[in-house]
Amino acid sequence: MTIANTEELLLNMGPQHPSMHGLFRMVVNLEGETVTKIEPKIGYLHRGMEKLAESRTYAQFIPYTDRLDYLASPHNNWAYVQAVEKLMGVEIPERAEYLRVIFGELARIASHQVCIASTALDMAGWSAWSYAFRDRERICDMYEMTAGSRLTVNNMRIGGMSNEPPPEFWPALKSFLDDTPEMLDEYNGIFFGNEIAQGRLKSVGILSKELAENLSITGPVLRASGVNYDVRKAEPYSIYDRFDFNVPVRYGCDSYDRTIIRMDEIVESIKIIKQAVRDIPEGPIMAKVPKVIKPPVGEVYHRVENPKGELGFYIVSDGTTKPARLRIRPATFINLQMLPIVSLGWKIQDVVAIFATLDAVLGEVDK
């Protein structure tokens, strides 16, 4: 018996495609519906951040970092300002550290909600999408109260925070935290408990532990492959060593675990915020830093645990007001390397699922 070979089809997905989470394009070779090769094409959103940094002063670059991973902008600010502070040897006030933790963890919740929502949407789950986005709006409202913008928050400065949250911020935060268990129950009921979602995600796109380590993958994707590694625990930056929280690890290595691990992380983030709100001291929010920021000659590499993986800033200073070299280590750019390897042999709809669980934000991938 001869098996009829189907003609190989070359399919361009993106850059303008609803499941591509931004401007991402992949050239997919298909045999029937089975993927035989994937080539990711990126750079549609490339703005040359690293080049721009070389012609801007240290303080001027802070708003640019918001545009990296725009779903968790406080984290990008945080990584950058901490790198500069490390280079200059600046100690920041206690209250500012606590505020940074609160905003950072709120951003983690918001980012994970978008991940859950957009994964649901890619599996055609419209209702789950609207539930998660409805709840994320409350975090955006809190951003707006404090900084005036809903997405690109930009409220961290070299040496502290730009301003104190207004009085109405604290009750809004409290009611949000009180409502979160119910929110998570809803996501569980409408999306993770859904038979179709489970069928589409479970045991799809297996990323083994060895492959994940070899591919330099970080963040929830690595932890869903059974590696217990989180920069907040391994190398506590800021004041993370003061909080009591766990690092969620899952061992399924599949798309389902890569998505549901974000639910576990939301629970841990809520724990951290509750402790931070309880312990936050009164006091100034800005350290005394010189008007003109001129770090000494030297270099520093600083990394933080972004919601999507490890974000690193490598800054080389030549003693002037502008960095000689500023390198951004984008988490999802490196995580994206698993897509062509893991997707082989899966159907085209599974590739959409695998890509969704990576939670790629093209602002960060393309820099």
Place this chain on the structure above:
Amino acid sequence: MENKVLREQVEKLATQVNGEVEEILGELILKVKASYINETLKGAKSLANTPCDFLHDLCGLDAVDHLEVIYQLSSLRGPQRLRVKAIVDRENPVIDSVTGIWQGANFLEREAYDMFGISFKGHPNLKRIYMWDDFEGYPLRKDYVTEPIEVRNIVRTRIEGE
């Protein structure tokens, strides 16, 4: 504490690969010539007690008289961190690819090639990653001239087969 152990090990490795060890802001830096890079990284990966076996980042740097490729190594099982700097000739920037050691270097080496023109020998698919294929020049080099607005406004035509 662990930095001391790591430092001893790295110094031993440095003598094997003709490298220099320095410490800036508490971070160990090992500088080597480009031709020793594979040997250095394999050595760093298998350091006894403190293996730096996770390639955290790879990037290029223009130091005006030469180029550098910087490898940020760490480990998922310990606090050790090591920065390896490979010095690459500016006129003939060639260095061995490390994709054989870490597959994760694939995109990162393509990015360094795209931005600095450093060619990685043995890379499976060394093409530009952010800029388009017929882009000229290497944007992150210090001598790169940012184009005037007239040039920027030229609409690029599609090449066949793209």
